[in-house]
Amino acid sequence: MTDASTPETSPRGKPSSSLLRQDARTKKRNASEARFRTYGAVAIGIAILALVALLGSVLYNGSSAFRQTFIALDIYLDPAKLDKDGSGDLEKIAKVSTFGYAPLIKAAFEKEFEKPEIGVEGLKSKDAAKMISKEGPAELRRYVLANPDMIGETVRFDFLASGRIDGYFKGRVTMESAERDKNVSPQQLQLADQLKDAGLLRTKFNPGFLTRADASENRPEAAGLGVAILGSFYMVIVVLVLALPIGVATSIYLEEFAPKNWLTDVIEVNISNLAAVPSIVFGILGLAIFINFAGLPQSAPIVGGLVLTLMTLPTIIIATRASLKAVPPSIRDAALGVGASKMQSVFHHVLPLAAPGILTGTILGLAQALGETAPLLLIGMVAFVREFPAAPPEGLFDPAAALPVQVYNWTQRADPAFVERASGAIIVLLVFLLLMNAVAIILRRRFERRW
Amino acid sequence: MSFVKLTASALAIAAVSATAASARDQIQIAGSSTVLPYATIVAEAFGENFDFPTPVVEGGGSGAGRKKMCEGVGENTIDIANSSSRIKQSDIDLCATNGINEIMEVRIGYDGIVFASDINGPEFAFTPADWFSALAAKVVVDGKLVDNPNKTWADVNGDLADQEILAFIPGTKHGTREVFDKKVLEAGCKATGAYDIFEEANDGDAKKAKKACHALRTDGVSVDIDGDYTETLARLEANPQAVGVFGLSFYENNTDKLQVATMGSVVPSTESIATGEYPVSRPLFFYVKKAHLGVIPGLQEYIDFFVSDEIAGPDGPLAEYGLVSDPELAKTQEMVAAGTPMGPLN
Numbered sequence: 198m199t200d201a202s203t204p205e206t207s208p209r210g211k212p213s214s215s216l217l218r219q220d221a222r223t224k225k226r227n228a229s230e231a232r233f234r235t236y237g238a239v240a241i242g243i244a245i246l247a248l249v250a251l252l253g254s255v256l257y258n259g260s261s262a263f264r265q266t267f268i269a270l271d272i273y274l275d276p277a278k279l280d281k282d283g284s285g286d287l288e289k290i291a292k293v294s295t296f297g298y299a300p301l302i303k304a305a306f307e308k309e310f311e312k313p314e315i316g317v318e319g320l321k322s323k324d325a326a327k328m329i330s331k332e333g334p335a336e337l338r339r340y341v342l343a344n345p346d347m348i349g350e351t352v353r354f355d356f357l358a359s360g361r362i363d364g365y366f367k368g369r370v371t372m373e374s375a376e377r378d379k380n381v382s383p384q385q386l387q388l389a390d391q392l393k394d395a396g397l398l399r400t401k402f403n404p405g406f407l408t409r410a411d412a413s414e415n416r417p418e419a420a421g422l423g424v425a426i427l428g429s430f431y432m433v434i435v436v437l438v439l440a441l442p443i444g445v446a447t448s449i450y451l452e453e454f455a456p457k458n459w460l461t462d463v464i465e466v467n468i469s470n471l472a473a474v475p476s477i478v479f480g481i482l483g484l485a486i487f488i489n490f491a492g493l494p495q496s497a498p499i500v501g502g503l504v505l506t507l508m509t510l511p512t513i514i515i516a517t518r519a520s521l522k523a524v525p526p527s528i529r530d531a532a533l534g535v536g537a538s539k540m541q542s543v544f545h546h547v548l549p550l551a552a553p554g555i556l557t558g559t560i561l562g563l564a565q566a567l568g569e570t571a572p573l574l575l576i577g578m579v580a581f582v583r584e585f586p587a588a589p590p591e592g593l594f595d596p597a598a599a600l601p602v603q604v605y606n607w608t609q610r611a612d613p614a615f616v617e618r619a620s621g622a623i624i625v626l627l628v629f630l631l632l633m634n635a636v637a638i639i640l641r642r643r644f645e646r647r648w
Numbered sequence: 649m650s651f652v653k654l655t656a657s658a659l660a661i662a663a664v665s666a667t668a669a670s671a672r673d674q675i676q677i678a679g680s681s682t683v684l685p686y687a688t689i690v691a692e693a694f695g696e697n698f699d700f701p702t703p704v705v706e707g708g709g710s711g712a713g714r715k716k717m718c719e720g721v722g723e724n725t726i727d728i729a730n731s732s733s734r735i736k737q738s739d740i741d742l743c744a745t746n747g748i749n750e751i752m753e754v755r756i757g758y759d760g761i762v763f764a765s766d767i768n769g770p771e772f773a774f775t776p777a778d779w780f781s782a783l784a785a786k787v788v789v790d791g792k793l794v795d796n797p798n799k800t801w802a803d804v805n806g807d808l809a810d811q812e813i814l815a816f817i818p819g820t821k822h823g824t825r826e827v828f829d830k831k832v833l834e835a836g837c838k839a840t841g842a843y844d845i846f847e848e849a850n851d852g853d854a855k856k857a858k859k860a861c862h863a864l865r866t867d868g869v870s871v872d873i874d875g876d877y878t879e880t881l882a883r884l885e886a887n888p889q890a891v892g893v894f895g896l897s898f899y900e901n902n903t904d905k906l907q908v909a910t911m912g913s914v915v916p917s918t919e920s921i922a923t924g925e926y927p928v929s930r931p932l933f934f935y936v937k938k939a940h941l942g943v944i945p946g947l948q949e950y951i952d953f954f955v956s957d958e959i960a961g962p963d964g965p966l967a968e969y970g971l972v973s974d975p976e977l978a979k980t981q982e983m984v985a986a987g988t989p990m991g992p993l994n
Contacts, residue, residue, distance in 0.1 A: 494724060
């Protein structure tokens with residue numbers, strides 16, 4: 198410091214430079230500071246640009262996943278097709294498969310074509326029926342099995358439109374691309390426009406994207422995140438229930454009670470090491486221990502939760518120990534001084550003061566677990582699961598998917614409609630992560646104390 | 649304290665797992681990512697039309713699926729392995745050491761492999777010989793083997809477009825690559841006469857000659873894609889002058905972006921593949937662990953449903969998605985209904 202600020206002195210002992218006129222060295226130092234600031238600003242700029250590009254592309258591609266095109270049709274539940282002998286016997290009605298319900302939709306289009314304003318030259322009712330999602334017949338069958346006495350009546354259904362028709366109203370499909378597309382024809386798109394004018398076709402908010410189960414590649418429009426959200430929720434619950442008590446107990450013991458010797462040192466080093474282990478390694482461990490050795494079922498949230506617990510434990514332990522350390526020793530000394538036992542001092546005084554930090558660490562650990570995909574690959578959770586898991590605790594053993602896994606699955610599908618759904622799933626995942634991080638920040642702001 | 653909690657939770661987990669291990673009511677399937685879309689379509693329809701839960705279908709690759717199936721008998725092993733290539737003797741041996749002696753082999757149909765390029769580019773009409781001359785490490789020029797000198801498709805065959813050669817082919821871990829090697833490169837190798845020269849150089853060893861046929865040039869003209877077809881499509885969109893290798897069903901779902909090339913002047917379609925006219929195709933299978941029939945509820949119904957006419961027939965949803973229906977489906981249905989296990993590999 199001193200040599201930097203020592204001015205050159207003139208023969209009379211007065212400094213040759215003044216505060217008003219910068220000498221060469223000061224200029225150099227100021228310039229280097231200015232350069233450093235620019236580097237910093239550029240670095241932040243690049244980071245923000247990357248974030249904006251990422252979020253922008255996800256939102257641009259994915260926001261349309263929350264809207265879906267529906268076509269309303271009056272379906273005559275034909276007894277000749279659904280209940281051939283007219284007995285009303287539910288078992289016999291259940292014998293009619295979804296393939297037997299498809300002609301009802303075709304018949305409904307034939308009826309629509311009788312209207313003067315609806316109908317495109319060269320479009321048969323069979324091709325028009327293809328504008329309805331393949332989920333349509335399944336929906337009809339579920340309805341009839343639930344209400345067998347409605348057979349013979351005409352009921353209005355709001356069917357999902359097929360992925361290509363939906364894409365037309367979202368700008369993914371155009372008349373030109375339809376010419377070359379085997380799965381949709383320009384006539385179908387013209388009919389879709391007519392149906393829209395007649396008020397039968399509407400693009401509206403689609404709650405099914407959040408509540409429905411995954412669907413096969415034949416019907417991207419029916420695919421939803423329901424099973425994945427539930428599976429992720431179950432896993433987070435398992436992680437919370439296991440990792441929080443184990444992690445906090447470990448940290449309290451290590452921080453407050455354990456003797457300082459080489460064994461605790463080894464444990465401490467290894468906890469830090471564990472935090473740096475790649476997550477896929479935990480997946481291999483989970484496959485070997487929980488599935489092959491303990492015999493837990495494949496694709497189950499309990500196994501995913503246990504694996505993610507192992508992964509999250511070091512994070513929670515490190516955060517908890519840091520917040521226990523931050524409680525000043527005077528609190529402990531005062532408690533011990535008025536006659537509290539060591540355990541009383543910890544549980545009555547230290548732990549409550551450390552709680553905000555512990556919770557923040559836990560929530561950040563959970564958020565990390567929520568977004569984790571790699572370990573789930575190995576325990577069979579990257580699967581096509583359509584059945585909703587039952588309520589816990591049994592449901593923890595049923596197969597389920599998870600949010601990040603669903604994103605991974607959808608990006609691999611051939612139908613372009615799944616691109617939008619994958620981005621939509623990313624939005625849902627990001628919203629959950631943001632919510633969890635916001636809770637962590639609020640907890641820290643409101644309850645944290647500094648000394 | 650932590651030790652007590654750890655043991656307590658470990659005990660709890662063990663206790664619950666003991667009860668859970670004996671209660672699997674859904675079918676579990678894993679294997680080929682080529683068969684995966686078909687299997688999910690069937691699983692979905694099965695769940696809708698039967699009182700059994702929808703089967704859980706996993707990808708992971710043909711080899712991995714077969715290995716998983718052969719891990720043993722019991723409810724925490726999978727029931728069915730999807731496979732885009734035939735089971736290997738090593739898999740059967742692994743199965744036998746783990747107590748699985750009876751496996752049913754079900755052929756569900758055929759999958760076509762197509763060559764497609766950007767829809768706005770020139771049209772292509774290939775022969776296997778064109779592909780060999782374009783991609784092989786060594787080709788025959790004037791009766792001699794030389795390093796591949798071809799730069800454009802027009803160099804390979806004067807009838808093709810004057811466009812630089814760039815091919816996205818499946819990586820070696822894919823079952824599709826095996827078919828590409830065998831039905832395109834080897835066929836082209838023989839057609840150009842390179843095979844005879846390779847065989848001569850290897851003292852008549854057919855295996856080594858075939859291996860020489862499969863050797864591709866390494867100057868960046870042929871690019872292995874280890875991901876799935878969505879990756880190939882993305883690369884193709886970035887390089888519109890390239891030609892990519894796709895499954896027929898993937899192409900049929902993206903006909904607005906891709907144009908398909910003919911092979912030996914045959915347009916690939918479900919019909920031309922079923923008749924065998926289009927040369928680049930392969931059968932798709934799934935393998936069923938027979939010991940699980942009657943134990944896992946719905947397993948027999950699922951495999952009957954899979955090969956039924958309304959699913960796997962020429963007008964069923966699988967054919968609509970791009971599967972080439974098996975002309976001998978009736979035979980497969982009989983075999984499945986009778987529960988005949990597969991014999992030794994021939």
